[in-house]
Amino acid sequence: xxxxxxxxxxxxxxxxxxxxxxxxxxxxxxxxxxxxxxxxxxxxxxxxxxxxxxxxxxxxxxxxxxxxxxxxxxxxxxxxxxxxxxxxxxxxxxxxxxxxxxxxxxxxxxx
Amino acid sequence: xxxxxxxxxxxxxxxxxxxxxxxxxxxxxxxxxxxxxxxxxxxxxxxxxxxxxxxxxxxxxxxxxxxxxxxxxxxxxxxxxxxxxxxxxxxxxxxxxxxxxxxxxxxxxxxxxxx
Numbered sequence: 001x002x003x004x005x006x007x008x009x010x011x012x013x014x015x016x017x018x019x020x021x022x023x024x025x026x027x028x029x030x031x032x033x034x035x036x037x038x039x040x041x042x043x044x045x046x047x048x049x050x051x052x053x054x055x056x057x058x059x060x061x062x063x064x065x066x067x068x069x070x071x072x073x074x075x076x077x078x079x080x081x082x083x084x085x086x087x088x089x090x091x092x093x094x095x096x097x098x099x100x101x102x103x104x105x106x107x108x109x110x111x
Numbered sequence: 112x113x114x115x116x117x118x119x120x121x122x123x124x125x126x127x128x129x130x131x132x133x134x135x136x137x138x139x140x141x142x143x144x145x146x147x148x149x150x151x152x153x154x155x156x157x158x159x160x161x162x163x164x165x166x167x168x169x170x171x172x173x174x175x176x177x178x179x180x181x182x183x184x185x186x187x188x189x190x191x192x193x194x195x196x197x198x199x200x201x202x203x204x205x206x207x208x209x210x211x212x213x214x215x216x217x218x219x220x221x222x223x224x225x226x
Contacts, residue, residue: 033214042216097202099157100155100214104154
């Protein structure tokens with residue numbers, strides 16, 4: 001079945017460590033997005049990408065990095081520079097105007 | 112000022128009630144508007160688009176007021192299953208009219224429908 005796969009679903013990290021969250025889609029969608037959600041908050045845009053090797057910073061890109069080497073893949077690295085990385089991370093692809101199709105998310109906890 | 116702001120909520124209503132949410136946006140160049148629904152600890156899913164003329168989908172009605180820069184969602188005859196967080200989304204497409212660009216979410220409004 002087509003969809004977006006995020007992994008891992010749960011991740012624990014020590015302070016000072018980088019961690020990479022995987023996002024893979026087999027929907028043949030061009031645009032992909034990374035959002036962060038904190039408890040009781042809406043989604044905040046980290047990075048988004050239209051095509052391979054192209055991506056744009058969102059509203060809270062500091063402390064994060066991405067790559068788009070393949071259409072299907074849009075991994076997010078949470079670096080040690082991100083001050084408050086504990087959050088729910090959601091990857092999405094754009095199915096149509098305004099229609100984001102989300103993965104099930106990755107919950108990152110920094111110990 | 113945040114780009115997109117919603118009623119803080121939470122809203123607690125009995126079954127059968129009518130409830131309305133508002134959402135304001137600050138960028139007058141915003142082009143498209145949507146409502147998403149998010150169940151507890153799940154990913155958001157598109158509920159409906161919002162058109163200038165207003166649109167209905169069963170018990171749900173969405174409206175856009177460009178002059179005042181707000182969108183609204185009305186839920187009639189609330190069901191227990193409507194309990195969720197409702198998120199408004201405002202979009203700004205890249206130059207050239209491609210259907211791709213920045214989608215900005217509001218902070219969400221929690222709705223609880225009780226028996």
